[in-house]
Amino acid sequence: MTARDVPAAPAPATDVPPGPPAEAGWVPDVLGEGFEALTLPLADDDEGEVVATLVRYRPPDAVEVRPARAVLYLHGWNDYFFQVPLARYWHAQGAAFYALDLRKYGRSLRPHQTPNYVDDLAVYDEELDAAVDVVRAELGEHARLMVMAHSTGGLVAPLWAQRRPGVVSGMVLNAPWLELRGSTVLRTLSMPVVQALARTQPKAPLITTDPGFYARTIHVDHGGEWEYDTAWRPTPYFPVRPGWIQAILTGHARVARGLDLPFPVLVAVSARSVLQTRWREAMREADAVLDVDLLARRAVLLGPVVTVVRIAGGLHDLTLSRAPARERFYAEVTRWTAAYGWG
Secondary structure, three states: OOHHHOOOOOOOOOOOOOOOOHHHOOEEOOOOOOEEEEEEEEEEEOOEEEEEEEEEEOOOOOOOOOOOEEEEEEOOOOOOOOOHHHHHHHHHOOOEEEEEEOOOOHHHOOOOOOOOOOOOHHHHHHHHHHHHHHHHHHHOOOOEEEEEEEOOHHHHHHHHHHHOOOOOOEEEEEOOOOOOOOHHHHHHHHHHHHHHHHHHOOOOOOOOOOOOHHHHHHEHHHOOOEOOOOOOOOOOOOOOOHHHHHHHHHHHHHHHHOOOOOOOEEEEEEOOEOOOOOOOHHHHHOEOOOOHHHHHHHHOOOOOOEEEEEEOOOOOOHHHOOHHHHHHHHHHHHHHHHHHHOO
16 A cells, blocks of 8 residues: 555545434334434534434334343444344344444435544444433433444444443454454554555545455345445445544554453354455355454454354355354354353
């Protein structure tokens, strides 16, 4: 990554579906029956208005009993919440289910914004705190809260929880992005270049190549099983930017020094990665995004009680894997939750 890889100016989001106004309260969500969305107003930033969006699952046939347990789900990069079976799984476990679309992602993305961009992962504390406040208001102060997070969300969530002792009872991390592909050495070598670019052109889109392999493994049009809004989760993905990369590398460095999360953590990853520059059918049963062996090694640095599970045939997002791997992932979550999950 060098300065010559950087075009002159950032490109804001265009043609994104409008989100509901903040004053609308809970409204029907794009996912259909049982799903509602709440816009969370946040402090303005240098681009103007900022919001996050909380989604909850309340099927119409649900018994009107206030659950004592809740799950808050956090998506990855170039992503948003659309995993309907995940919400149904947690509902069947007796937990209230919520999912958060972070600022400038998915339902929270606005046309004037640089998609997916922050220059400090701690910025997300504002919407995570706001989401917890909503959950507490609905379920009571004593309800147990488990956080489930995927990929970049799996980096954001532990760092936030470290700064918020006593809030979380347990955490499930689905292929969390805990280290740069290539390990600490590559991160250390990359940091000076990234810092230089982040100081001068933090939002300039870097020239990167997205071969679309991961999208090919999951989207129904390419042999996968899932549909999602390609305005919110495009292929090629939204540009990466120096300021954002610096925030990610800083988060990786913090994990590498070790966290001390006081609650049990489940880290689940695929049994193998297939990281190639050319398409391989094996990518349909492997992580084609991150180095899962490296993630497993980093996982034990999160706290004193960490369980690591490897899922044969799993994709980068284990909840989107083919049925056998997906079912094993849910079975492992169920078993772990019974032993550890709610603290």
